[in-house]
Amino acid sequence: MRDLDPYKPPAALDPGPAAPGTSREYEFGEVENGTIGRTASLTRTWGVIALVVGALSVIAIGVAFAAASVIAVELGIGVGIVQSLILAMLPVAGVNLVVGGLYVSAGGSLRAVVETSGSDVALLMRALSRLTGAFRIEVIVTLIALVGGFFVGAALVGI
Amino acid sequence: MPRRRAEKSEQMEPGPGVGGFGGACGEHEFGPEEDAVISKAAFWARALGAVMFVQAAFDLLSSFNLLGAGISIAIGIFFFLGGGSLRKVVDTSGQDVSLMMTALHKIGNAFLTRIIVTSIAVGLGLIVALVALLVLAA
Numbered sequence: 001m002r003d004l005d006p007y008k009p010p011a012a013l014d015p016g017p018a019a020p021g022t023s024r025e026y027e028f029g030e031v032e033n034g035t036i037g038r039t040a041s042l043t044r045t046w047g048v049i050a051l052v053v054g055a056l057s058v059i060a061i062g063v064a065f066a067a068a069s070v071i072a073v074e075l076g077i078g079v080g081i082v083q084s085l086i087l088a089m090l091p092v093a094g095v096n097l098v099v100g101g102l103y104v105s106a107g108g109s110l111r112a113v114v115e116t117s118g119s120d121v122a123l124l125m126r127a128l129s130r131l132t133g134a135f136r137i138e139v140i141v142t143l144i145a146l147v148g149g150f151f152v153g154a155a156l157v158g159i
Numbered sequence: 160m161p162r163r164r165a166e167k168s169e170q171m172e173p174g175p176g177v178g179g180f181g182g183a184c185g186e187h188e189f190g191p192e193e194d195a196v197i198s199k200a201a202f203w204a205r206a207l208g209a210v211m212f213v214q215a216a217f218d219l220l221s222s223f224n225l226l227g228a229g230i231s232i233a234i235g236i237f238f239f240l241g242g243g244s245l246r247k248v249v250d251t252s253g254q255d256v257s258l259m260m261t262a263l264h265k266i267g268n269a270f271l272t273r274i275i276v277t278s279i280a281v282g283l284g285l286i287v288a289l290v291a292l293l294v295l296a297a
Contacts, residue, residue: 026187026256028256031260032256032260035260035263035264035267036260036263038264038267039263039264039266039267039270042267042270042271042274043266043267043270045270045274046270046273046274049273049274049277110263121187121189121193124259125193125196125197128196128197128199128200129196129199129200131200131204131266132196132199132200132203135200135203135204135206135207135238136203136206138207138210139203139206139207139210142210142214143210143213146210146213146214146217149217150217153221
């Protein structure tokens with residue numbers, strides 16, 4: 001008997017049987033590859049920028065640490081405090097390097113979706129996993145920075 | 160019946176170049192494992208968008224930094240909308256590929272905004288550094 005349920009999706013959109021847990025492989029078309037390729041380029045570019053910022057930060061921290069005694073004299077505070085403040089910037093540089101690496105890797109996986117055939121969905125899922133990792137780190141680090149910045153600011157103004 | 164199954168199979172597995180985004184689209188339904196990956200990406204993309212909004216609020220409240228707040232909001236909106244589209248891929252059926260492309264486009268826009276803003280900031284920083292060096296040298 002024909003199913004007349006108006007809320008049922010059309011038959012053409014019903015995925016039908018697939019392997020447990022996974023869908024069948026799918027090859028993205030030209031328009032879709034254009035979108036994926038654009039996102040791949042932008043993701044990779046942002047990853048490279050984050051890597052460069054991270055590397056430059058490490059160099060700047062190294063230079064500043066070497067000149068800590070000079071900075072301490074200029075600011076009129078102890079060398080230990082200056083060194084601690086400089087070293088406190090190291091995790092931020094490290095996070096930039098890790099997140100940058102994840103974005104470059106995600107961009108590479110997205111690029112592979114466009115350039116290869118036969119495993120588009122698997123490559124897309126790998127790219128999404130790497131993007132998720134980068135997003136997660138960014139969220140946690142930004143929240144820590146915001147909360148930490150709030151408490152440091154509050155301490156400085158004496159709240 | 161066999162003929163109908165054959166037609167359905169053709170519609171579900173388009174060959175290369177058949178697919179499209181926003182138009183006549185070769186459709187595909189992601190499986191449960193893929194939905195789990197997409198769901199996580201959706202959650203964290205939206206979380207990143209929400210954190211950008213919080214950062215914008217901090218910029219406004221702490222230093223009335225309108226420019227910084229505006230940039231954070233713009234990037235946050237793209238991440239949030241991208242995450243929303245990814246969530247729809249999991250929650251709906253029949254438009255998985257189209258919604259995935261919409262999500263990727265929006266996430267790409269977030270990166271594009273970041274790249275443009277960072278490029279401008281680096282450019283301005285270099286100009287300021289050059290001017291400072293020239294003033295010191297004079």
